[in-house]
Amino acid sequence: MHVHVNAAVSADGKLSTRNREQVRISGDEDFARVDRVRAESDAVMVGVGTVLADDPSLVRFDQTHREALEIPGVPTRVVADSRARTPPDAEVLAGDAPTTVLVGEAAPDDRLDALRDAGASIVVAGEERVDLPAALAELEAERVRRLMVEGGGELVFSLFEDGLVDELTLYVGGLVLGGRDAPTIADGEGFVDRETFPRLALEGVERVDDGVVLNWSVESSRPLGAG
Numbered sequence: 001m002h003v004h005v006n007a008a009v010s011a012d013g014k015l016s017t018r019n020r021e022q023v024r025i026s027g028d029e030d031f032a033r034v035d036r037v038r039a040e041s042d043a044v045m046v047g048v049g050t051v052l053a054d055d056p057s058l059v060r061f062d063q064t065h066r067e068a069l070e071i072p073g074v075p076t077r078v079v080a081d082s083r084a085r086t087p088p089d090a091e092v093l094a095g096d097a098p099t100t101v102l103v104g105e106a107a108p109d110d111r112l113d114a115l116r117d118a119g120a121s122i123v124v125a126g127e128e129r130v131d132l133p134a135a136l137a138e139l140e141a142e143r144v145r146r147l148m149v150e151g152g153g154e155l156v157f158s159l160f161e162d163g164l165v166d167e168l169t170l171y172v173g174g175l176v177l178g179g180r181d182a183p184t185i186a187d188g189e190g191f192v193d194r195e196t197f198p199r200l201a202l203e204g205v206e207r208v209d210d211g212v213v214l215n216w217s218v219e220s221s222r223p224l225g226a227g
């Protein structure tokens with residue numbers, strides 16, 4: 001599976017404001033690029049923090065681009081949501097596109113039933129928190145070859161921590177959001193041991209709208225404790 005993280009950050013590296021309100025950082029041209037990346041993907045994933053903050057639908061993609069690539073169907077929407085906190089009326093569950101919610105074994109049955117009633121498929125991986133390597137293996141078994149991850153920072157840090165990211169694209173926009181508690185693309189506990197810092201190779205730089213798109217491949221990223 002190829003895992004591609006894509007997000008937009010302010011010039012000072014923030015995904016949104018300190019009160020986690022969604023900010024339009026990308027311009028129209030960058031959103032069109034994002035729509036093409038979605039169109040190339042078998043699944044588009046976010047963490048439940050993003051669902052609760054942004055209520056994204058994740059259904060927007062470039063159908064023409066997908067057809068030109070002869071990719072059948074539509075991208076599946078995926079939410080990493082250990083305790084099944086996704087509201088059953090969330091936009092990510094609305095419409096015809098399929099949605100898979102990744103949960104832990106501790107997720108309460110009543111919330112799982114409500115999500116199933118709202119049309120979600122449930123994948124159980126891990127105990128208290130979603131075990132991302134196991135969950136992604138399950139998605140791969142369901143023929144997800146290209147997984148796009150749109151954030152947020154807690155989920156993306158865990159994906160890096162587990163050595164699961166292959167590609168990172170950031171749109172850096174011309175605004176400053178500030179705030180020591182504002183989310184960044186990799187939050188979580190943070191890396192301390194330099195041996196564990198994921199190393200990136202710059203593959204592309206492009207001026208788009210009033211910002212820059214930076215594309216990296218992940219050179220080395222290994223799970224903590226992997227020796």
Ligand SMILES: NC(=O)C1=CN([C@@H]2O[C@H](COP(=O)(O)OP(=O)(O)OC[C@H]3O[C@@H](n4cnc5c(N)ncnc54)[C@H](OP(=O)(O)O)[C@@H]3O)[C@@H](O)[C@H]2O)C=CC1
Nearest residue numbers: 007008016020047048049050082130151152153154155158
């Ligand atoms: N500018 C941009 O491109 C984007 C901006 N954003 C912004 O980011 C913010 C949301 O980011 P954030 O709060 O970090 O939320 P995330 O979307 O990263 O979701 C985090 C939650 O995912 C759940 N989760 C399940 N399994 C795991 C795991 N293995 N590792 C980590 N998390 C897991 C956790 O909840 P639980 O324990 O309950 O499972 C966790 O709290 C919002 O402000 C949003 O606007 C978001 C995306 C893109």
Ligand SMILES: Nc1nc(O)c(N)c(N[C@@H]2O[C@H](COP(=O)(O)O)[C@@H](O)[C@H]2O)n1
Nearest residue numbers: 008023024025026054056057058059150
């Ligand atoms: N690429 C990008 N640029 C921005 O400026 C953004 N704020 C985001 N946010 C992400 O897009 C999701 C919204 O998706 P829908 O419009 O509902 O399809 C949001 O949840 C973030 O993941 N992305």
